[in-house]
Amino acid sequence: MASKRKFLTLEERVKVISLLGKGHSCRRVASDLAVGKTQIQSILKRKHDIMDEFEENVNCESKHPKRESEFASVNDLVHK
DSSP states (O other): OOOOOOOOOHHHHHHHHHHHHTTOOHHHHHHHHTOOHHHHHHHHHTHHHHHHHHHTTOOTTOOSOOOOOTTHHHHHHHHO
16 A cells, blocks of 8 residues: 655755745645645755755755764775
8 A cells, every 4th residue: 555645855845945935825735746734844844954955955866865874984985
């Protein structure tokens, strides 16, 4: 059975942030995108992280947020 959850892409999350900045309500944005109000509020709470990802040109088609691992600095050193 398919998942009922709808994950928004990075591009869609940035669109949500811009709509909320223009004065649209969380309920209106949620109904327009067919997601829950709580998901919109979570996006608003993570606004700075999402905008940082967008500015770093992270894959806009990604539906899951980028997670930082516990050993990210070690991984960077090994990669170099």
